[in-house]
Amino acid sequence: MFSDRARIHVQAGKGGDGGLSFRREKFVPKGGPDGGDGGRGGDVVLVADPSLRDLSSLQRRRLIKAERGANGRGARKHGADGADADLPVPVGTQVLTDEGALIADLAHPAARVVLARGGHGGRGNARFVSSTRQVPRFAEVGLPGEEQDVELHLKLLADAALVGLPNAGKSSLLTRVSNARPKVADYPFTTLQPVLGTVESADGRQFVLADVPGLIEGASDGVGLGHEFLAHLERARTLVHVIDASHPADEQWRTIDTELGRYGAGLDELPQIVVLNKIDIAPDPEFGIDDPRLLAVLRLSCATGEGIDEFRRALFTLVPEAQPEAPTGDELADFLVYRPEPKRRAWRLFRVDGGYRVVGSPSEEELERALKAAGARKGATVEVGGEEFELA
Numbered sequence: 001m002f003s004d005r006a007r008i009h010v011q012a013g014k015g016g017d018g019g020l021s022f023r024r025e026k027f028v029p030k031g032g033p034d035g036g037d038g039g040r041g042g043d044v045v046l047v048a049d050p051s052l053r054d055l056s057s058l059q060r061r062r063l064i065k066a067e068r069g070a071n072g073r074g075a076r077k078h079g080a081d082g083a084d085a086d087l088p089v090p091v092g093t094q095v096l097t098d099e100g101a102l103i104a105d106l107a108h109p110a111a112r113v114v115l116a117r118g119g120h121g122g123r124g125n126a127r128f129v130s131s132t133r134q135v136p137r138f139a140e141v142g143l144p145g146e147e148q149d150v151e152l153h154l155k156l157l158a159d160a161a162l163v164g165l166p167n168a169g170k171s172s173l174l175t176r177v178s179n180a181r182p183k184v185a186d187y188p189f190t191t192l193q194p195v196l197g198t199v200e201s202a203d204g205r206q207f208v209l210a211d212v213p214g215l216i217e218g219a220s221d222g223v224g225l226g227h228e229f230l231a232h233l234e235r236a237r238t239l240v241h242v243i244d245a246s247h248p249a250d251e252q253w254r255t256i257d258t259e260l261g262r263y264g265a266g267l268d269e270l271p272q273i274v275v276l277n278k279i280d281i282a283p284d285p286e287f288g289i290d291d292p293r294l295l296a297v298l299r300l301s302c303a304t305g306e307g308i309d310e311f312r313r314a315l316f317t318l319v320p321e322a323q324p325e326a327p328t329g330d331e332l333a334d335f336l337v338y339r340p341e342p343k344r345r346a347w348r349l350f351r352v353d354g355g356y357r358v359v360g361s362p363s364e365e366e367l368e369r370a371l372k373a374a375g376a377r378k379g380a381t382v383e384v385g386g387e388e389f390e391l392a
């Protein structure tokens with residue numbers, strides 16, 4: 001089943017705790033402090049993978065967790081950083097927050113976006129030695145990684161998309177010109193999900209054509225199946241408007257065009273190739289629409305194959321070539337624009353004898369999460385701004 005949406009929960013790794021350790025020395029009860037630093041928690045990273053076609057693999061895997069950093073140990077041994085969780089998604093995946101705000105757009109192959117940053121590792125007690133404090137009996141606790149719920153939406157990246165009323169012959173046309181084999185049948189809404197096909201020219205150029213479910217009047221309001229799928233048309237550079245020539249063509253064209261305009265997002269500004277299909281049963285169809293967006297009006301029959309070669313040629317000559325996409329350093333910026341602000345390390349949590357000490361001012365929620373991640377139990381003492389309280 002094609003799947004163009006997924007909801008996932010991403011959780012970056014907790015930072016490792018700083019070590020609280022003392023060198024063992026003969027005759028010295030507490031030798032020099034030698035606790036190493038904890039490692040950084042791993043990030044959750046989305047990576048645009050051109051071999052993926054949809055988001056179905058994420059329907060089964062909703063919680064994405066990166067590895068935690070290892071704790072610092074004695075002899076100043078630093079804990080290893082947690083491994084990132086790299087999550088491959090198809091090119092064209094957009095990431096939205098719960099409130100629907102766009103936070104990332106993975107439009108290029110190999111685009112990467114960090115969705116949750118790993119927590120900082122805590123510093124070990126070896127780092128807190130000073131002239132006035134020879135034996136620090138505390139170490140910093142690693143902070144929890146960021147976590148959030150996100151929605152993933154996939155926008156198909158097709159060069160051109162077939163649009164038209166149900167039964168116009170969109171799937172028949174895709175079958176004729178591409179490697180795709182969508183279902184074709186004599187009832188409306190045969191196509192229930194988008195299908196992509198690759199069309200090849202004689203000189204080896206490739207072209208991706210999308211077949212989306214038929215649109216009907218009211219599609220932009222959600223009537224039929226159209227609305228969901230109108231979104232997929234947004235990234236096409238040209239529309240191929242298929243019309244059943246055995247019915248009045250102008251009227252059909254206007255119905256669809258009205259829906260494109262009502263949907264917005266620039267769909268009614270895209271150039272169109274109009275295809276009057278089924279000329280085997282309606283040999284001389286009339287078409288009176290004169291519109292600057294129309295690149296060509298072609299007459300053909302998917303049943304007999306008449307006019308198909310001309311259509312294929314028209315696709316390659318009329319549809320503009322895709323802009324070359326080489327993800328260079330400059331282009332990195334274009335998908336990092338929406339990257340969430342990295343959180344600054346504005347506060348710290350220390351493990352001290354018998355409890356915890358907080359330095360700085362975390363929000364209540366941040367502190368709660370950090371204490372929980374640190375394994376603090378009920379009854380533990382927590383010192384905040386010189387005041388002590390017991391964890392309830």
Ligand SMILES: Nc1nc2c(ncn2[C@@H]2O[C@H](COP(=O)(O)OP(=O)(O)OP(=O)(O)O)[C@@H](O)[C@H]2O)c(=O)[nH]1
Nearest residue numbers: 166167168169170171172185189190191214302303
């Ligand atoms: N006579 C004739 N019939 C055609 C031609 N092209 C398609 N058909 C028939 O028209 C019907 C609908 O074709 P589809 O290709 O499934 O139409 P569609 O636009 O994909 O329809 P939906 O997926 O329901 O929106 C089928 O019964 C086809 O066999 C043609 O050129 N001539």
Ligand SMILES: [Mg+2]
Nearest residue numbers: 170171190191
């Ligand atoms: Mg179809």
